[in-house]
Each structure stands twice: as C-alpha cells, then as structure tokens.
Amino acid sequence: QQTAAFYGSEQAQEKVExxxxxxxxxxxxxxxxxxxxxxxxxxxxxxxxxxxxxLPNIAALSERQCEQLRAFVARGGSLIAxxxxxxxxxxxxxxxxxxLADLFGVRYQGSxxxxxxxxxxxxxxxxxxxxxxxxxxxxxxxxxxIAGVNWQDxxxxxxxxxxxxxxxxxxxxxxxxKVYPREGPTGIPGVYLRRYxxxxxxxxxxxxxxxxxxxxxxxxxxxxxxxxxxxxxGRRDLYVEGPGLLDVAVWRQAQSITIHLVNLSNPLLMKGPxxxxxxxxxxxxxxxxxxxxxxxxxxxxxxxEPVEWTEQAGELRFTVPSxxxxxxxxxDIVVDDANRPG
Numbered sequence: 001q002q003t004a005a006f007y008g009s010e011q012a013q014e015k016v017e018x019x020x021x022x023x024x025x026x027x028x029x030x031x032x033x034x035x036x037x038x039x040x041x042x043x044x045x046x047x048x049x050x051x052x053x054x055l056p057n058i059a060a061l062s063e064r065q066c067e068q069l070r071a072f073v074a075r076g077g078s079l080i081a082x083x084x085x086x087x088x089x090x091x092x093x094x095x096x097x098x099x100l101a102d103l104f105g106v107r108y109q110g111s112x113x114x115x116x117x118x119x120x121x122x123x124x125x126x127x128x129x130x131x132x133x134x135x136x137x138x139x140x141x142x143x144x145x146i147a148g149v150n151w152q153d154x155x156x157x158x159x160x161x162x163x164x165x166x167x168x169x170x171x172x173x174x175x176x177x178k179v180y181p182r183e184g185p186t187g188i189p190g191v192y193l194r195r196y197x198x199x200x201x202x203x204x205x206x207x208x209x210x211x212x213x214x215x216x217x218x219x220x221x222x223x224x225x226x227x228x229x230x231x232x233x234g235r236r237d238l239y240v241e242g243p244g245l246l247d248v249a250v251w252r253q254a255q256s257i258t259i260h261l262v263n264l265s266n267p268l269l270m271k272g273p274x275x276x277x278x279x280x281x282x283x284x285x286x287x288x289x290x291x292x293x294x295x296x297x298x299x300x301x302x303x304x305e306p307v308e309w310t311e312q313a314g315e316l317r318f319t320v321p322s323x324x325x326x327x328x329x330x331x332d333i334v335v336d337d338a339n340r341p342g
Contacts, residue, residue: 002039006092007059007084014210019056019082022213026224027054028264031240033250042068050077052231056209057083062090066099073103074197078231082204084111084152104203105194106154115149120168120181121190133164135191135226144168145219147190148206156192165190165223191227200231237288244280245269246323252290259287259329261320283320287331294336301328 008016027034037046037053042065047053053072058081061069066086073079086099087108097108122144126132132140139145147167167188172178192203212220229236240248244265251258265278289295291314298307298318307329309318320327 002090003058003060003088006090007088009092015059016057018213019207019209022209022211023054023056023224025213025216026209026221027228028247029221029245030225030228031238031246031248032228032236033238033248039065042072044068044071044075047072047077051235052078052080052228054228055079055081055085057085057207059084059086060088060090060092061086061099063099065090069100070103070196073199073201076198078200078202078233079103080202080204080227080231082209083150083207085203087152101157103196103201104154105157105160105192105201106203106205107157109153109155112151112153114151116147116151116170117149118173119147119149119151119170120144121147121165122168122185124164124166133162134230135164135193135223137226138222139219142219145223146217148208148211150207150210152205154192154205156189158194160189160192160194162193163187163189164193193230200233202227202231239286240283241285242281242283244278244323246280246283255333257287257289257331257333259285259331260326261323261329262326263323277324279322279324281322283323285316285318285320285329287316289314289316289331289333292336293333295331296334297332299330299332301330302326 004012004016037050039058039061047068053069069079081100081104088094089099098104098106101107123136123139123142124133125136151167167186167190168181169183169186171180171182190204190206192205194201208220208224211217212224238248238250238259240246240261244263247262247264249260261283263277263280265280266274268274295309295311295316298309298316299305300307300320307318307320309316316331320329
C-alpha cells in the first residue's frame with residue numbers, strides 16, 4: 001500500500017499492481033502455498049513463518065523497513081526483488097541508490113529509456129559436460145528469450161560468480177535486413193544472484209513480473225519458478241503434479257495438517273465469472289512433514305473417503321484421483337517421539 005500510494009499514485013495499476021499480479025499468477029501456476037505480506041509488518045515476529053519474501057517492484061521502503069528485510073535474510077530467509085524496489089523512501093522521494101543495494105549486490109546507475117522494444121536475454125549455457133545453472137532448467141535447446149520493457153542500469157558491487165542470463169540490448173525489428181543484434185555478448189546480468197548472511201537474494205533489474213502479467217509468456221513464468229526454487233534451496237515442502245490450474249494452501253492445526261486444492265481451470269479464469277466446473281484429473285502429491293511428526297491417516301473431506309498413502313523419510317506421498325471445484329486433504333498427525341527435534 002505504501003508503494004502504491006507514494007510511488008505509483010495515479011499510475012499504481014501499471015507500476016505496482018501489475019507487478020504484484022504477475023508474481024501472484026506465477027506462484028499459483030507453480031502450485032506453491034503463499035500469503036500476502038503487508039509492507040508495515042516486516043518485523044521478525046511477522047516474517048518468522050516465511051522462508052522467502054518476494055518484492056515485486058516495491059519501490060517505496062523506509063530505512064527501517066530495509067533494515068528489517070536485511071535482518072530477515074541474515075537469519076536465513078531468502079528474498080527476490082524486481083525493478084525499482086527500495087529506490088524510493090516511504091514518502092516516494094527517489095534516492096540516488098537502492099536502499100537494499102547491499103542485499104542486491106549492485107550500484108544504481110540510472111534507468112534505460114523505455115519502454116524498450118525488441119530486447120532479449122541470452123541464456124548462458126556452460127561448456128559441454130558441465131551442469132547448467134538451476135535457473136536454466138526447462139530451457140534446454142533455447143539460446144535466448146524475450147526481455148522486459150523497463151530496465152534499471154546497475155553495475156555489480158562485487159564480482160559475480162553466476163550469470164545464467166545476460167542482456168541483449170534492443171535492436172530494430174523492421175525492415176527485415178536490419179533485424180540483428182548490434183553487439184556481441186554484453187555480459188550484463190539479467191539477474192543478480194548472491195548469498196547474504198544465511199539467505200539467498202535474487203534481484204531482477206527489469207520488469208519480469210509486470211510483463212508476465214501483461215503477456216503471460218511461458219518463458220518468464222518458468223524463469224520465475226526456477227528462481228523461487230533456487231531461493232528456497234530445496235526447502236520446498238509441497239509438490240502437486242497433475243493437469244489443470246490449482247490454487248494451493250496449507251495450514252496446521254493441533255492434530256492435523258490441511259491441504260486445500262482449488263480448481264481454477266476455466267476459460268473465463270481472467271474475467272471472474274465461472275459458468276461451469278471443468279473437472280481435472282489425478283493430482284500426485286508429495287508433502288514433507290514437519291520434523292518430529294508422522295502421519296496416521298489421510299482423508300479427502302470433499303469426496304469423504306480415505307486415501308492410500310506412503311511415508312518415507314518424513315515425506316508423505318498420495319494421489320487425489322480428481323477434483324471438480326475443490327478438495328480438502330486432511331492429514332492426521334501424531335508426534336514421533338523417536339524423531340522429535342532436540
């Protein structure tokens with residue numbers, strides 16, 4: 001709200017809300033449980049439950065808020081930010097440097113004139129026999145993808161160990177004989193990746209989130225998903241694999257853990273009205289139980305039937321055979337004294 005009011009103002013939809021909606025869309029498609037965090041509640045008490053914070057062009061941040069975000073990452077949380085995040089103070093006054101420059105590992109140099117047209121990102125594949133960077137997963141065989149239209153000129157404040165994608169500046173798209181890059185590989189990072197304290201930080205100096213909401217390019221979605229997985233460092237607890245589009249939420253009660261699966265698969269998804277339910281097929285679920293707990297039963301509360309399940313090394317596996325509108329999975333839990341922490 002602070003960024004929308006004091007930075008976005010009359011352009012809040014384009015500068016703020018579209019970036020948030022792009023991240024929201026990507027996380028739903030990723031089937032990753034998430035919550036919205038208020039920018040006034042970034043203290044340790046309110047951020048302790050989270051493994052990762054995502055700041056989609058959250059430009060207006062106070063010094064106190066920036067310090068709270070530093071502390072979150074230093075404690076082991078990870079952070080993904082885009083665009084002009086922290087370039088303005090809480091009143092919308094522009095700084096000469098990002099408030100989170102030390103987290104991002106960059107120095108601000110200005111903004112490229114925009115909107116850019118016909119700009120690309122070069123995918124930096126390693127030499128044969130070497131493993132590609134995790135951010136390139138799923139892009140095998142591709143050499144470039146399209147970039148965004150708004151780009152912040154930054155330079156690294158320290159040597160970069162990882163450059164999985166680099167910037168290809170705009171060049172003409174017509175006439176045909178002039179459609180070619182005007183320079184070779186630039187080495188300009190399309191994302192800045194680094195470790196800070198016990199956490200990881202990824203900073204995109206361009207509007208990947210806003211552009212994703214505008215055109216829903218699958219490449220941008222995959223890049224966002226891969227970045228989230230990289231930032232979580234294998235700490236993701238839930239995987240749901242199967243057809244369709246699902247909104248996934250998880251919460252824990254005293255004697256159970258509940259997984260909500262809401263079927264959003266519908267041609268009218270972006271408009272709101274839902275004229276009919278389109279059922280989706282089997283959803284294969286892997287869920288890592290919290291340390292010190294084990295399952296004693298799994299039930300589908302909408303279908304009102306139990307589910308066959310297996311548990312190995314703390315990971316629960318089962319299949320929901322189909323979903324019409326939504327399904328609620330209830331996992332009955334007990335304390336595992338043999339594996340209780342401490």
